[in-house]
Amino acid sequence: MKNSGSGRGWFAMVCLAALVTSGAALGQENTDYSKVQIKVTKVSGNIYMLEGEGGNIAASVGEDGIVIVDDQYAPLAEKIRAALNNLGITDKPVRFVINTHYHGDHTGGNAPFANRGSTVIAQDNVRKRLETGGTAGNGGSLKMDIPPAPKVALPVITFEHDVTVHLNGEDIRALHFPAGHTDGDAVIFFPKNNVVHMGDDFVRYGFPFIDVASGGSVQGMIAAMERVSTELPADVKVIPGHGAVSNLDDVRAFVKMLRETSAAAQKAIDEHKTLQQMKEEKILAPWKQWSGEFIDADKFIETLYNSPTGTKGEFVKHN
Numbered sequence: 001m002k003n004s005g006s007g008r009g010w011f012a013m014v015c016l017a018a019l020v021t022s023g024a025a026l027g028q029e030n031t032d033y034s035k036v037q038i039k040v041t042k043v044s045g046n047i048y049m050l051e052g053e054g055g056n057i058a059a060s061v062g063e064d065g066i067v068i069v070d071d072q073y074a075p076l077a078e079k080i081r082a083a084l085n086n087l088g089i090t091d092k093p094v095r096f097v098i099n100t101h102y103h104g105d106h107t108g109g110n111a112p113f114a115n116r117g118s119t120v121i122a123q124d125n126v127r128k129r130l131e132t133g134g135t136a137g138n139g140g141s142l143k144m145d146i147p148p149a150p151k152v153a154l155p156v157i158t159f160e161h162d163v164t165v166h167l168n169g170e171d172i173r174a175l176h177f178p179a180g181h182t183d184g185d186a187v188i189f190f191p192k193n194n195v196v197h198m199g200d201d202f203v204r205y206g207f208p209f210i211d212v213a214s215g216g217s218v219q220g221m222i223a224a225m226e227r228v229s230t231e232l233p234a235d236v237k238v239i240p241g242h243g244a245v246s247n248l249d250d251v252r253a254f255v256k257m258l259r260e261t262s263a264a265a266q267k268a269i270d271e272h273k274t275l276q277q278m279k280e281e282k283i284l285a286p287w288k289q290w291s292g293e294f295i296d297a298d299k300f301i302e303t304l305y306n307s308p309t310g311t312k313g314e315f316v317k318h319n
C-alpha cells in the first residue's frame with residue numbers, strides 16, 4: 001500500500017478533516033479533490049477496495065451490478081464510478097450504497113450516488129444522525145460540529161439489527177454492532193468471497209477515534225471486534241475503515257491494545273486520578289507506538305476516561 005509507513009498520519013488527518021468539513025463546510029476545506037486519485041485493489045473474487053480520500057470503500061462488482069460500502073466525499077463520486085466502470089466487469093450502475101456509519105468521510109458521496117439512482121442503506125441511527133447533525137467527539141478536547149445532511153443524502157432503507165443484499169451471487173450482510181465507533185456502526189460481510197468491511201470499528205491509523213459524543217464506547221468497540229474475530233474464518237480478508245487490507249491477527253492486536261489501555265485507564269480511575277494526572281503520568285506510554293497525529297496518547301486517554309465513566313461530553317442517545 002502506498003500509504004504504509006507515513007500512512008498513519010495521512011489517514012488520521014483525512015479522518016479529522018473529514019469530520020471537520022463533512023457536510024456544510026463544503027468547499028472550504030484544504031483538500032483539492034481534483035487531485036485525488038482513486039486506487040482500486042482486488043481483495044478477493046469480485047470484491048474490490050477503493051481508496052481515495054476518506055474511508056475505504058468495498059465494492060461487489062458483478063453481473064447484477066455494483067454494491068458499494070461507504071462512498072467517501074461528494075466531489076469524488078464521479079471518479080469512484082469511473083474507477084468501478086474501468087474494471088470492465090459490468091456496465092450496470094451502483095445499485096446500492098451501504099454506509100458503515102454516519103461520519104462524512106464515509107457518507108459524503110450519498111447525495112451524488114442517490115441522485116444517480118443508487119439506493120442508500122444504513123442502520124437506523126445513521127439516518128437519524130445524518131438528518132439532525134450534531135456534535136462528534138471523544139467527550140473531551142476533540143469536538144466537531146456535524147451539520148444536518150441534505151434529504152437526498154439520507155438512507156432510504158434502514159435497519160435496526162441487520163439487513164442482507166442478495167446480489168452478484170452473494171448474501172451481502174450488514175450487521176449492527178451497538179456503541180462502538182458510534183451508535184450506528186455496521187460491519188459488512190461478504191461470505192462467499194470471505195471478506196469483511198469493519199467500518200471504523202477497526203482502523204490502522206493508531207489509537208482509534210471513538211465518537212463518544214455519538215454513542216460510541218471503547219467497550220462496544222472491543223465487543224464488536226472480539227465477536228467478529230472469533231466468528232470469522234481465520235483467513236478472512238479484512239477491510240479496515242482506514243488503512244491497508246488486513247487480517248484477523250491485525251484485528252486481534254488492535255483489540256489487545258484496546259483491552260490493555262482500557263484496563264490501564266480504569267486502574268487510574270479506580271485510584272481516583274484526575275484526567276490531568278493521567279496525562280501527566282503518561283499512563284499510555286507502554287502503547288506509544290499507537291499514538292498518531294489524529295488520536296495521540298492524550299486524546300486517547302480522554303476517550304478512555306470519558307468512555308467508561310460516561311459523565312463527560314455531550315451525549316446524544318438514540319434508542
Ligand SMILES: [Zn+2]
Pocket residue numbers: 101103181200
Ligand atoms: Zn468514522
